[in-house]
Amino acid sequence: MSMIVTTDLSRTYNPDTIPVHALRGVTLTIGSGEFTAIVGPSGSGKTTLLNLIGGLDTPSGGRVLVGGTDMSRLSGNALIDFRKNHIGFVFQSYNLIPVLTAYENAEFVMLLQGRPEKERRERVRALLAAVGLEAHMDRRPSQLSGGQQQRVAVARALAPRPDFILADEPTANLDSHSAENLLDMMARLNGEEGTTFLFSTHDQRVIDRARRVITLVDGEVAEDVRR
Amino acid sequence: MGMLIRIAWRNIWRHKTRSFVVLGAISLGIWSLIFLLSFSRGLIYNLIDNSIRREIGHVQVEHENYRQKREIGYLVEESARKVALMAADPAVEAVTRRLLVSGMVSSARGARGVQIWGVEPGEEGRVSFIREKITEGDFLPEGHSPPLLISGRLASRLGIQMKSKVVLTFQDLDGHITAGAFRVAGLFDSGTTPFDEGTVMVRREDLLVLTGGAERDPAHQLVAVVVHPDSAAAVRDRLTAVMAGDKVTTYREVAPEIALYESQIGMSNMIMITIFMLALIFGIINTMLMAVLERVRELGMLMAIGMNRRKVFLMVVLETLFLGLTAMPAGLILVEVSLAFFGQTGIDLRTFSEGMREYGMSEVVYPDPATDIYLRVSLSVVATAFLGALYPAWKAVRLKPVDALTKI
Structure with missing residues (x-):
């Protein structure tokens, strides 16, 4: 079943001055439960593609369908609500809320969704246990290591049971031990919960774990390999 | 809402020194405003009471x-x-x-x-x-x-x-x-x-x-x-x-300047409260704008993961209101302490005694807080905090997540 469909997707920055074509007619289909890496050199359009799929940016041409919904037809709070209910984000630099504890960070999106307290508590505790942070749930981000913060970010992204998770260079700021742990954990959750993962990465360890690798060069799909 | 309140409250303590400076400024503003209004009211009622008790009383009967x-x-x-x-x-x-x-x-x-x-x-x-x-x-x-x-x-x-x-x-x-x-x-x-x-x-x-x-x-x-x-x-x-056959008049008719002084109390209060609000509002806008601009990336992340613009707006407004509401009790305690002290001793204005005597005022003035002044100043602080929050909050919700997330 197709989770994400992009059709002739393009994004041009500064169209009126010095146009920069970040994406040129990308057509892709990502199925449910995939563990896919988007790779390519810097400036190849990986982050731009993820931003368009995640509804954070607007395409210059083409369209993105997520679970059958045309993202270009959503705007403002409708788009924010769509992201809240369907997409999980893991950022390169963790981006946790510094004034909340690990537990509160992981619970945050579920709170925005208005999920009942019991459901939130069970889900967040289970996820923090799954990412190995059960003992650290009362700590704030400043009291956690980079690897631990990124695991909280993954728990936050997974907690509301999104349709898929977009992870932009999730291991870029981690040491190799933390990166391996994180990848193990994400692969396990992908297997256990069937959550679709879509990474942008340079990291060979992530590429090695991916079951599908899409290579972008100069904003175009140069290679799409399934393993 | 509970989560918003929690985040907003914790956010104001992220930069303790800055928050304490702002809280101190608001507290001192509240103190100085109420004290000044009480002093000015004391001064005017001193003048009015002196006129009444020295000479004209409240009601006079004279030949027409x-x-x-x-x-x-x-x-x-x-x-x-x-x-x-x-x-x-x-x-x-x-x-x-x-x-x-x-x-x-x-x-x-x-x-x-x-x-x-x-x-x-x-x-x-x-x-x-x-x-x-x-x-x-x-x-x-x-x-x-x-x-x-x-x-x-x-x-x-x-x-x-x-x-x-x-x-x-x-x-x-x-x-x-x-x-x-x-x-x-x-x-x-x-x-x-x-x-x-x-x-x-x-x-x-x-x-x-x-x-x-x-x-x-x-x-x-x-x-x-x-x-x-x-x-x-x-x-x-x-x-x-x-x-x-006789003419009966009140002190307001006999001495119209007293009626003028009485009416001026309300007007001067309004002017001083307005000046106070203007000074406070720019301080609040400055502080909250700084708080928003240094959290651009975080605000972008919040909107990216699903916090809608209304909640982001409300969060910034709540932070500002919390600053005002935290400073208010401190300012009111300062007011109470200083009014209790000067209410006993009075404020000695002997240095200006000749000028005061010319206008029929006593040399010692006792601050006289109006009963409604605490409420009016408190409401002014809340209103100012709210108004001061609007621009920074508007700036926050105008952010585009994709741009905000790439800000350093």
């Missing part, structure tokens, strides 16, 4: 032409009966009657033009504060020589002291010049230079004899103080109905 022409012949007849009528009004606290003539006080060294008050010491002491202002001697005691009460300042100019003899020269009720010898029995200091330099007091019966009115029981002024100043107009209306 007396106030314009000030001639000795414009008398209130049957003054004793009318005083009794006034005293019978339940809103009236005390009544006195005065015979007033313009004349000259002369000593061996010199002479000064004065207004001579013929008063009844017992009643006068209940209506005016002059008995409390006697610095030496007594308030027109009975004795062999007709007593005279004069200010220490005027006595000094005339080169006289206690027990000195002076001569008062004035017109009698028939228009003839007459004179009488009086002995200084007391010195006073009312705190108002023009009054002190232009007024002497004698017993009414002594002045009646000299003016030739002893058999007619006349007076120029019947003056009453009422229990609550707000009832003065009602008392005037009741007395007007029973005193045909």
